[in-house]
Amino acid sequence: MTDTFADYLLFADRVFKTYPDGDVHAVNGVTLGVREGEYVAITGPSGCGKSTLLNLLGALDRPDQGEVFFRGESLSKLRDLDRFRARQIGFVFQSFFLLPTLTARENVQVPMFEGPPLSARDRAKKADALLDLVGMGKRAKHRSAQLSVGERQRVALARALANDPVLLLADEPTGNLDSENAAKVLDLLTALQKTHKLALIVVTHSLDVAERADRVVKMKDGQVVEDSGADLVPTPDAAATG
Ligand SMILES: Nc1ncnc2c1ncn2[C@@H]1O[C@H](COP(=O)(O)OP(=O)(O)OP(=O)(O)O)[C@@H](O)[C@H]1O
Ligand SMILES: [Mg+2]
DSSP states (O other): OHHHHHTSSEEEEEEEEEOTTOSSEEEEEEEEEEOTTOEEEEEOSTTSSHHHHHHHHTTSSOOSEEEEEETTEEGGGOSOHHHHHHHHEEEEOSSOOOOTTSBHHHHHHGGGGGSSOOOHHHHHHHHHHHHHHTTOGGGTTSBGGGSOHHHHHHHHHHHHTTTOOSEEEEESTTTTSOHHHHHHHHHHHHHHHHHTTOEEEEEOSOHHHHHHSSEEEEEETTEEEEETTGGGSOOHHHHHHO
């Protein structure tokens, strides 16, 4: 049965999530397969469960029911989720959670401590290369508190790439930015997805973001109500019978 899921980088198999203090099913039976290198936009009204689904896909939270498979392996069976996340997935959020007193170069290195061992010199070198990639090479020594909002988001993007993830998850990555900076970050995300052959899942209200994606998944009331790549995804029944 898991052979079917193994064709996907990520496969959510009928996942449900209800918050303890909530009476709503934030995610109410979602089946979604994402292939290596695929660019997927998730859209839908506020409160429909986009962030909750993203948290389940990125192993930041566990489903109440159903399972998420990464390359055919159930996340519920992984011993060390922190390590898995740090090595395979890059995260970009609306608020970027950079450490304000650390420099850009230091912030980018933070996830590397959970990744394959590198010398201090190699870490710094890699951080600088990533900062160059996002056009922030000249700001490497600035503390994040000294950077503009758009610059911080670019550093956050560099940080998300610190361990060469195969999957990038972004929750409203341009939500805090003015249109000019949003366009810059968006260009960068699109370029990185192509050059690094990343699977990219972006939660967004922005039409610009959705238009660039290979596939748009629309959610409503905790469910997927439209999926432009649905023909790529087996129905739950097909998956269950293999
Ligand atoms: N920590 C929480 N505790 C209780 N309920 C929550 C929690 N987080 C989210 N919810 C509820 O779960 C539902 C889905 O929330 P979620 O954050 O996934 O929506 P969203 O689609 O990301 O919305 P937005 O576009 O506003 O970010 C909402 O009804 C929300 O109120
Ligand atoms: Mg959200």
